[in-house]
Amino acid sequence: MATKHLMRLDLIFKNERDTADILKKVMTKSNNDIINELISSGLKGRGGAGFPTGLKWKLTADEVSDEKYIICNADEGEPGTFKDREILVRVPDKVWTGMAACAKIIGAKEGFIYLRGEYDFLKKELLKSIDEFHLLLDELNFPFRINIFSGSGAYICGEESALFESMQGDRGEPRNKPPFPTQKGYRNKPTVINNVETLAHTYSIFKYGVDIFRDLGVQDSRGSKVFSVSGDTPIPGIYELEFGMTLQRFVEDFGDGDAKAVQVGGASGFCVPRKKFEKTIIGYQGKLTGTSLPTGGSMMIFNSSRSMYNVLHNYLEFFVEESCGQCTPCRVGTQQLLLGIEKVKRGELPSGYLDKLLDLAETMRITAKCGLGQSVANSFSSIVENFKEEMIY
Amino acid sequence: MSDVKQIVHNLTNQYGKSVESLLPILQNIMEINHVITEEAMIEVARELDISAAEVFGTATFYSFLNTSKPYGKYIIRVCKTITCMMHGKNQIIEEIELMLKIKPGETTHDRLFTLLETNCLGQCHQGPAMLINDTPYTQLTPSKVRDIINSYLVLEVSNY
Numbered sequence A: 001m002a003t004k005h006l007m008r009l010d011l012i013f014k015n016e017r018d019t020a021d022i023l024k025k026v027m028t029k030s031n032n033d034i035i036n037e038l039i040s041s042g043l044k045g046r047g048g049a050g051f052p053t054g055l056k057w058k059l060t061a062d063e064v065s066d067e068k069y070i071i072c073n074a075d076e077g078e079p080g081t082f083k084d085r086e087i088l089v090r091v092p093d094k095v096w097t098g099m100a101a102c103a104k105i106i107g108a109k110e111g112f113i114y115l116r117g118e119y120d121f122l123k124k125e126l127l128k129s130i131d132e133f134h135l136l137l138d139e140l141n142f143p144f145r146i147n148i149f150s151g152s153g154a155y156i157c158g159e160e161s162a163l164f165e166s167m168q169g170d171r172g173e174p175r176n177k178p179p180f181p182t183q184k185g186y187r188n189k190p191t192v193i194n195n196v197e198t199l200a201h202t203y204s205i206f207k208y209g210v211d212i213f214r215d216l217g218v219q220d221s222r223g224s225k226v227f228s229v230s231g232d233t234p235i236p237g238i239y240e241l242e243f244g245m246t247l248q249r250f251v252e253d254f255g256d257g258d259a260k261a262v263q264v265g266g267a268s269g270f271c272v273p274r275k276k277f278e279k280t281i282i283g284y285q286g287k288l289t290g291t292s293l294p295t296g297g298s299m300m301i302f303n304s305s306r307s308m309y310n311v312l313h314n315y316l317e318f319f320v321e322e323s324c325g326q327c328t329p330c331r332v333g334t335q336q337l338l339l340g341i342e343k344v345k346r347g348e349l350p351s352g353y354l355d356k357l358l359d360l361a362e363t364m365r366i367t368a369k370c371g372l373g374q375s376v377a378n379s380f381s382s383i384v385e386n387f388k389e390e391m392i393y
Numbered sequence B: 001m002s003d004v005k006q007i008v009h010n011l012t013n014q015y016g017k018s019v020e021s022l023l024p025i026l027q028n029i030m031e032i033n034h035v036i037t038e039e040a041m042i043e044v045a046r047e048l049d050i051s052a053a054e055v056f057g058t059a060t061f062y063s064f065l066n067t068s069k070p071y072g073k074y075i076i077r078v079c080k081t082i083t084c085m086m087h088g089k090n091q092i093i094e095e096i097e098l099m100l101k102i103k104p105g106e107t108t109h110d111r112l113f114t115l116l117e118t119n120c121l122g123q124c125h126q127g128p129a130m131l132i133n134d135t136p137y138t139q140l141t142p143s144k145v146r147d148i149i150n151s152y153l154v155l156e157v158s159n160y
């Protein structure tokens, strides 16, 4: 579908069936060269936190250990994202190639895909594709195997340390950090965990070279990004776009002409009202990309017929259900935020109570143990502050 | 050996007796029995040589594992996250309620269907969406959902 302003890119989904060649090319390069390429490409993790991928691989390579792992995070549970599935369906080889390259660099013999239970229907095709990929590895005499581990319907298991716990047979409860996965991850061994899209981008970098990737985007936000566009849009779907666009441009291309807000980054992301579209840039810089903001690529558009109270209510219900319950600020905080906005809406509490709830959300940001509890304030504060009347009347 | 014991025994042979097999084993019990009973949990604990409390802890954590009343053969999970909601999820639920005479959380008397609501299925661009067991259905309308459920009913009748 044509877009008016934004250039649509075709790096990730272009399928030229050259996996064998690219894999061979990577396997004959030195580890240092690959790491340097990744670092100078500016690639940052596409799963949320935006950590530089080359550096993550280097840190894990530098650890001394008899066992190391590479894990592909395909938990994709953030409301509004569905791009990882599309990548796994259309270009799985690119993801496997990224994993093999990482395995070579860090010295891993085994890798896993943590596939959310909701995507179990993909498993058969993925296993077939993995089997074929294993043959390529055998031809190159590279001893590395990829397995699939299925999740069981828990959003929190997308958080890296909860994911390791889950794979180890435990409740998906996040660990304290440090130590970080690069030091102690799966089975307490040094582990690289990357989002599906991040791994697919490494393939583009290996294939097209650093410059093509680096020339896309803006300072600190290099390359392209796959966005999942949904809500009030005539053209919902998956789009690979350049980093650095303003939300105004985005809405002009994707909105239905009546957009009043865009939720960037899913339930744990930020709500941007119409008057701030022009000033908001999508990328890792600026307010929108504080360290904990998941820039996972979820873009939900709401037009003026939508109640932002209902939107927030829906997000809070989501957090209440998905909080692992391990720490009090998040377990109790999410419930109190939900109860609080319901009571204000029904007129049982004065509108000034919203300020107390805003304080509570900020307290959660500081005191919660993991990114789930810490980021509830993102959507809560940005919706309540920008749409206060809708919360009250 | 009781049925459950046999099932657990076979699964531990298949997946191995390490605690890392716990989740896959529980997922399989769920698929076979549509519930993980106390008996099953104790048996898994015995086979893996871990405490029953640990098995219970894990089994009760995940929304796809069910430790209460047995679910039906077909588990319908309708996405209730915002975009599916905006595109008419409630009408889909109402249609299913009308057809199967159950509310979310309930199972039909013949233990064929359980209706549940679930968080984001990752089908937001083609909502409303639902899963029946592992199979996703998207861009649902009340009449489409009626056809889908009827196709399962037909399948059941022809299996007799």
Ligand SMILES: Cc1cc2nc3c(=O)[nH]c(=O)nc-3n(C[C@H](O)[C@H](O)[C@H](O)COP(=O)(O)O)c2cc1C
Residues within 6 Å of the ligand: A044, A045, A046, A047, A048, A049, A050, A051, A073, A074, A075, A076, A077, A078, A155, A156, A157, A158, A159, A160, A161, A193, A194, A195, A196, A198, A199, A370, A371, A372
């Ligand atoms: C609550 C929560 C859920 C998350 N879910 C996902 C997810 O579904 N997929 C993902 O790739 N990363 C998810 N993350 C981020 C991961 O913890 C981790 O940062 C990421 O997988 C690292 O990969 P990257 O460096 O390639 O982005 C989540 C984080 C939090 C706090």
Ligand code: SF4
Residues within 6 Å of the ligand: A156, A173, A174, A322, A323, A324, A325, A326, A327, A328, A330, A331, A368, A369, A370, A371, A372, A373, A374
């Ligand atoms: S912040 Fe929430 S999800 Fe994270 S550890 Fe605490 S209770 Fe669990």
